[in-house]
Amino acid sequence: MKSFLQKMPDALKRVLAVFVLVAGTAVLVRAVLPASLTDSRLHIKTTVEREMAHPVRYAGSEACADCHEEYKVKQGGYHKNLSCETCHGAAKEHSENPSDLKPKLPRMREFCAGCHTYNPSRPSGFPQVNPAAHNPRKVCIECHNPHDPKPTRTPRECSACHAEIARTKELSPHVQLECTTCHTVPQDHKLIPRSVRATIPSERSFCGKCHSKESGRKEAPKVDILTHGEKYLCWQCHYPHMPEVQ
Numbered sequence: 001m002k003s004f005l006q007k008m009p010d011a012l013k014r015v016l017a018v019f020v021l022v023a024g025t026a027v028l029v030r031a032v033l034p035a036s037l038t039d040s041r042l043h044i045k046t047t048v049e050r051e052m053a054h055p056v057r058y059a060g061s062e063a064c065a066d067c068h069e070e071y072k073v074k075q076g077g078y079h080k081n082l083s084c085e086t087c088h089g090a091a092k093e094h095s096e097n098p099s100d101l102k103p104k105l106p107r108m109r110e111f112c113a114g115c116h117t118y119n120p121s122r123p124s125g126f127p128q129v130n131p132a133a134h135n136p137r138k139v140c141i142e143c144h145n146p147h148d149p150k151p152t153r154t155p156r157e158c159s160a161c162h163a164e165i166a167r168t169k170e171l172s173p174h175v176q177l178e179c180t181t182c183h184t185v186p187q188d189h190k191l192i193p194r195s196v197r198a199t200i201p202s203e204r205s206f207c208g209k210c211h212s213k214e215s216g217r218k219e220a221p222k223v224d225i226l227t228h229g230e231k232y233l234c235w236q237c238h239y240p241h242m243p244e245v246q
Contacts, residue, residue, distance in 0.1 A: 058092055
């Protein structure tokens with residue numbers, strides 16, 4: 001064994017020493033840790049017991065349905081996936097003593113702004129506003145029913161929801177194209193955009209209407225639509241709202 005270690009390269013000796021040190025440390029740590037951290041079944045049991053010992057603070061949205069007509073409105077509205085206690089706070093005590101313990105009634109603009117201030121990371125179609133410019137100093141619930149907050153008027157421009165795309169398109173060769181040139185937009189898309197989608201072109205021939213060699217649109221760059229890009233759809237290589245021109 002000694003001669004084997006003597007013949008071993010120094011680099012391998014160092015690796016072996018580190019491995020032995022790490023393995024020994026792991027065994028030592030496991031030996032001194034309490035069983036609740038090393039035994040998975042015991043860990044689950046003690047965690048459940050600890051959490052069950054916490055006082056119950058939330059009643060759940062179903063508890064609101066018996067007394068509040070607003071629950072039915074919410075179930076058919078834009079906030080149907082929000083728990084009542086998201087806005088009104090923990091309501092276990094209120095459900096047990098509704099006369100004396102009232103839920104929170106958030107009326108400040110800042111509360112709604114927590115979800116609805118413009119943020120480009122939010123999904124397309126999610127209602128977003130600039131609180132500094134959107135009806136300044138007005139309380140949100142003056143115009144919107146918080147349990148079914150429909151817009152007071154249907155957005156007339158695509159940029160109302162797709163502001164980032166609109167800003168990109170303004171700098172692109174497609175700036176003169178109306179959105180409806182490429183997208184068919186059902187009326188319901190303006191009211192329930194996440195349920196009713198605008199159409200997106202699904203054939204290469206759609207772009208070929210302007211960009212094929214046979215197209216009569218002289219100002220548009222031309223390609224041989226049968227060979228250019230092979231089998232791939234145009235927008236797999238070109239971002240349609242900012243297509244590069246070579």
